[in-house]
Amino acid sequence: MAGFTYRRLACDGRARTGVIxxxxxxxxxxxxxxxxxxxTVKAMHPEQVRATGADILLGNTYHLMLRPGAERIARLGGLHRFMGWDRPILTDSGGFQVMSLAGLRKLTEEGVTFKSHIDGAxxxxxxxxxxxxxxxxxxxxVMAFDECTPFPADEGVAAQSMRLSMRWAQRSRDAFGDRPGHALFGIQQGSVFPDQRAESAEALRAIGFDGYAVGGLAVGEGQAAMLGVLDYAPGMLPEDKPRYLMGVGKPDDILGAVERGIDMMDCVLPTRSGRTGQAFTRRGAVNLRNARHADDPRPLDDGCGCPACRGYSRAYLHHLTRAGEILGLMLLTAHNLQYYQDLMGGIRAAITDGALAPFAAATREGWATGDIERL
Structure with missing residues (x-):
């Protein structure tokens, strides 16, 4: 079986483009x-997700272990066959979701015991x-199991949490074993403290992983603090391995992360926003619930080739959204995923051409321009 490899193709400043x-x-x-x-990517068929340009999906260990159960999925042929997606899947470790169960969990050196949010088991x-x-x-x-340090946390609490995650990282590495063709990523912690980030990175490098994530961000610290950590944290991780920023984010967050050396990101934002009537476009976010769209025959984004923009008007998308019709959330979800993948394609091309700075400036200028004038 072929192995897991990462190859950088081009760099532009700290930004990298490559192939896993x-x-x-x-x-x-x-x-x-x-x-x-x-x-499931909510409101999307797997082949539709692939058609947007997505090469990989993320699945959630916490949710899948509770329903339908990992053992059941294994009996049915594994997650790829179960959900009809034959390309790569990354699964998170469950640590972030367990963090959000603060009132229902007990944390020890061994791990975390908690009550299911579904049935209390x-x-x-x-x-x-x-x-x-x-x-x-x-x-x-596969992601190593960690404790996602909440924000804010004082320096002592953050250090204690980070060191627990590093002990768990070693146990994850030991339990993962030798699995050709599968990769294990370690997760850097340390909140917003540079010395803790450095200590975490050193511990992870000593253990040795196939890729490295910057964890503990996008948990309420705000964009400025997040980018402040990304100014130094990715550079502490091996240059010859993928770097993954977990749970990010808005288009501007993604662009800022790439500029600072991040290779992989995930977020529920494009799908969740699509289900609530918000669309991401080259001119910023558009709320299709607003009355200004009710009589507008123009497309949502005339530069987009997704089904929502090719075949339907803003007026129709507004109607579907206000009426609570399922087609509305399907079309807007598809649009948002297409927008995100188009953004990534543009970023990759710009890095390859050594033109990320002008691409980023033009992209941000478009977002700042705002939506087209109302009729």
Missing amino acids: TTPRGEIRTPAFMPVGTAA RQMLSPERSMEIQRLLGSDI
Whole structure:
């Protein structure tokens, strides 16, 4: 079986473009991964997601272990067959979701015990169990189990959390074992403290991973603080491995992260926003629920080739959204995913051409211009 490899093709400043090779296909980087939390990208067929240009999806260990269960998915042939997606899948470790259950969990050195949000049943996640679940799912890229440090956290609490995550990283590495064709990523922690980020990166490098994530961001610290950490954190990680920023984000967050050396990102924002009537365009975000669109025969974004923009008017999309019709959220979800993948394609081309700075400036100028004038 072919292995997991990463190859840089070009750099522009700290930004990189390259290719991750897996047995299930190549992933062009920088890459945005649509989120398929419960074995589905909401409101999308797998082939539609692929048609937008997505090379890889993200699945969620926490949600899938609770429903329908990792053992059941394994009996049914693994997550790829279960959800009808034959390309790479990255699964997160469950750490972030467990963090959000603060009132329902108990954290120890061994792992985390918690009550299911579905039926209240007692559950346990540890580095070993997280590795087992992700093996049962058959994911191509497995994330080490960590504690996602909440924000804000004082320096002492953050350090304690980071060091626990580093001990769990070693246990994750040990439990993962030798799995040719599958990759394990370590997760850097340390909140907004440079010395803790450096200590975490050193520990991860000593253990050795196939890729490295910058964790503990996009948890409420704001864009300025996030970019401040990204000014130095990616450079602490190996240059010859992929760098993944978890849970990001808005288009401007993505562009800023790429400029600082990030190769992979994921976020529920494009799909969640599509289900609430918000669309991302070259001229910024557009709220299709607003009355200004009710009589507008123009397309949502005349530079977009998605079904929503090719075949329907703003007036129709406004009607679907206000009426709560399922087609509306399907079309806007498809549009947003297409916009994100088009943005990534533009970023990759700009890095290849050594033209990321003018591309970024023009893109941000377009967002700042605002929506087209109302009729």
